[in-house]
C-alpha cells in the first residue's frame with residue numbers, strides 16, 4: 676500500500692509536516708509513504724503549459740500521484756484560505772486523470788478556524804477525489820511549534836492518527852478486494 680502525503684506548508688519546521696511524519700510512524704509495516712516535498716518548486720499553474728508536455732516538476736508530482744493508492748493531506752490556513760503554493764499544486768492536478776476517484780484523507784489541526792478545511796474539501800470534491808471522511812481527523816493541536824515527537828508523545832493525538840490510519844488501510848484493502856472480485860477468475 677502506497678500513500679502520498681501533501682503538506683500545505685513550505686515552512687521548514689511546519690507542524691503540518693510533523694503531523695504527516697507522525698502519521699507514518701503510527702502506520703503498520705507494509706504501508707509505504709512518500710512525503711512529497713517539492714510544492715515550492717512547482718511553476719505557477721498555467722493552462723497553456725498544462726496542454727502540452729508538463730514541466731518536469733509537475734510530471735514528477737503526477738507520477739507520484741499515479742503510483743499512490745491514497746493521498747493524505749495536512750495544510751495550514753492562510754488568511755482564511757488555502758496557502759497559495761498549495762492551491763497551485765492542486766491546480767496542476769485538476770486535469771490529471773489520476774486524481775479522479777483517488778482516496779484522500781485530511782488531517783487538520785483544529786486551531787479554531789475551518790475556512791481552509793472547508794475550502795480544501797470543496798476543491799477536492801470539484802476534482803472528483805474520494806474524500807474518506809472516516810479516515811479524516813480534526814486534531815486538537817493549537818501550537819504551530821509541534822514537532823513529530825511532541826505529537827506522538829500525546830496519547831490523544833496518537834490515538835486519533837492511529838484510528839485514521841486503520842480506517843484508511845481498511846478502506847483501501849476493501850476496495851482492492853472488490854476490484855479483484857470484479858476482475859474475476
Ligand SMILES: Cc1cc2nc3c(=O)[nH]c(=O)nc-3n(C[C@H](O)[C@H](O)[C@H](O)COP(=O)(O)O)c2cc1C
Pocket residue numbers: 684685686688689690691692750751752753754755756786787788818819820
Ligand atoms: C500569512 C499567514 C496567515 C495566516 N492566517 C491564518 C488564518 O487565517 N487562520 C488561522 O487559523 N491561522 C492562520 N495562520 C496561522 C497558521 O495557520 C499556523 O501558523 C500554522 O501552524 C502554520 O502551519 P505550519 O506549522 O505547518 O507552517 C496564518 C499564518 C500565516 C503565516
